[in-house]
Amino acid sequence: MQAVCVDVPGGPENLLLRAVPRPPPKDGEVLIKVNAAALNRADLLQRRGLYPPPPGESDIIGLEVAGTVDSLGPGLKRNWKLADRVMALLSGGGYAEYVSVPEELLMPIPSNLTFSQAAAVPEAWLTAFQLLVKEGEVVLVHAAASGVGTAAIQLVRLLGAVPIVTAGNQEKLQMAEKLGASAGFNYKEEDFVQGVHDFTGGKGANVILDCIGGCNWEKNVNVLAVDGRWVLYGTMGGRSVNGDLLGKLLSKRGHLLGSLLRSRSLQYKSDLVAAFSQKVLPYFSGQPALLRPVIDSTYKLQDIQDAHRHMEANRNMGKIVINPQSA
Ligand SMILES: NC(=O)c1ccc[n+]([C@@H]2O[C@H](COP(=O)([O-])OP(=O)(O)OC[C@H]3O[C@@H](n4cnc5c(N)ncnc54)[C@H](OP(=O)(O)O)[C@@H]3O)[C@@H](O)[C@H]2O)c1
Structure with a gap:
């Protein structure tokens, strides 16, 4: 072959x-x-x-x-x-x-x-599916137009939570809004910290789905709501942090979680595929289909x-x- x-x-x-x-x-x-x-x-x-x-x-x-x-x-x-x-x-x-x-x-x-x-x-949808959110939570999704981002926006919406996003140009933000994002921020032109602050009335995001990492750490911890969950699943913006991350995270009582799919056991992946097949897959084929x-x-x-x-x-x-x- x-x-x-x-x-x-x-x-x-x-x-x-x-x-x-x-x-x-x-x-x-x-x-x-x-x-x-x-x-x-x-x-x-x-x-x-x-x-x-x-x-x-x-x-x-x-x-x-x-x-x-x-x-x-x-x-x-x-x-x-x-x-x-x-x-x-x-x-x-x-x-x-x-x-x-x-x-x-x-x-x-x-x-x-x-x-x-x-x-x-x-890969993209199962990665996003590992993020469990609750109804009404505000979820900040970075890299909105990425494969995982486009899946995450739709899943967050399906679960009754509120996706807000960042991306590097206007076209990507418009697509994210069509997929269900309630607000979008062009991180190259505006401060997403201010945007999230304004959108949430100062409360911050309950969940951050973060594949950027290093270069965004301070902004992320600033926009995290008290008791919020910061899910790190990629490090496209660097792997090192230099500064008061732990102090700031503690003052928010924040949870920092790492998520990797590929290195998981066959049993974990099988359970994930089974849960996804039962809970999510049917939504790809409704009339109209809620997911695409x-x-x-x-x-x-x-x-x-x-x-x-x-x-x-x-x-x-x-x-x-x-x-x-x-x-
Ligand atoms: N943990 C896991 O199990 C798992 C599984 C799958 C994927 N991932 C991770 O998920 C992320 C997305 O993967 P994908 O395949 O969906 O990506 P993708 O389709 O290639 O999209 C990536 C997008 O991220 C943005 N980006 C890149 N570098 C950036 C930076 N330094 N700062 C801000 N934005 C940046 C770019 O869009 P802009 O124009 O918006 O900047 C880029 O188009 C990757 O980090 C990947 O490693 C993790």
């Missing part, structure tokens, strides 16, 4: 399409013929050698796919059939024509979603270098998808 390989860590030019053996499905696994795979920010780090796959997992990049069931491994407990349309959360291996996945990490694709739309669901995956663009597998450059330039609004079967 064709797959994207990285022999030497580095820039997008180091992503090379090559023939590699098809991975046979092991005990409890299903082999998926991949019609679409979506990019994630972590893929850029993995390409640079900064985010290795967990031990024993494929070293091919790619955390989520959609396609059809191609063959069944031994010892399966569920009733998957050949040609079933499925989407799956992966620990790696998505940038390829085929991938083997533990059956617990498969979900049926809602009938109204295309393969490209479905590939945009597992947001696709920025699609690329052929052989154009993977351009797809990575597009993400690295922060140009995408929603998910970037590649189509391996067009290789």
Whole structure:
């Protein structure tokens, strides 16, 4: 099969399409013929050698796919059939024509979603789904137009809470408002601390969903409500903090939580996929559907270098998808 390989860590030019053996499905696994795979920010780090796959997992990049069931491994407990349309959360291996996945990490694709739309669901939406919010809470979502951001805004709204967002340009903020954001702040042009303060009447955000980290720490702790929860799930704005973080956090009685999906156990991921399938997946197919995956663009597998450059330039609004079967 064709797959994207990285022999030497580095820039997008180091992503090379090559023939590699098809991975046979092991005990409890299903082999998926991949019609679409979506990019994630972590893929850029993995390409640079900064985010290795967990031990024993494929070293091919790619955390989520959609396609059809191609063959069944031994010892399966569920009733998957050949040609079933499925989407799956992966620990790696998505940038390829085929991938083997533990059956617990498969979900049926809602009938109204295309393969490209479905590939945009597992990693981004399950990451956002880990954030449990309560009705009425104000949730500040950074990087509103990111894959995870576009999912988080819709989930927060679905749960009856109030999403407010930051992003780096007006177009991204407008899209976020269409997805359900109640307010948006262009962090390059205005002080989001003042914006959140005004929106909440000085109370602050009950929850901050933060993939920026370092450069925003002081602003985040300033906008956090008393007893609020600051969920750190990425560090695109740096990993170091220099200043009175602990004092300020304590004075707010704030909770700082770290959240990582990829390194979780198979049991944790299976439970998450099961809960998501039951509680969220039906909302992708109602009339009208309350949730929708947001696709920025699609690329052929052989154009993977351009797809990575597009993400690295922060140009995408929603998910970037590649189509391996067009290789
Ligand atoms: N913890 C987990 O399990 C988990 C799982 C999936 C993803 N993630 C994390 O979630 C984040 C989003 O991933 P994604 O794949 O959805 O991203 P994405 O679609 O590539 O979007 C990222 C956006 O973040 C904004 N951004 C980048 N650097 C920034 C900075 N220094 N300060 C402020 N904004 C910045 C840019 O938009 P603007 O134009 O608005 O700046 C950029 O387009 C990443 O940090 C990723 O590592 C974590």
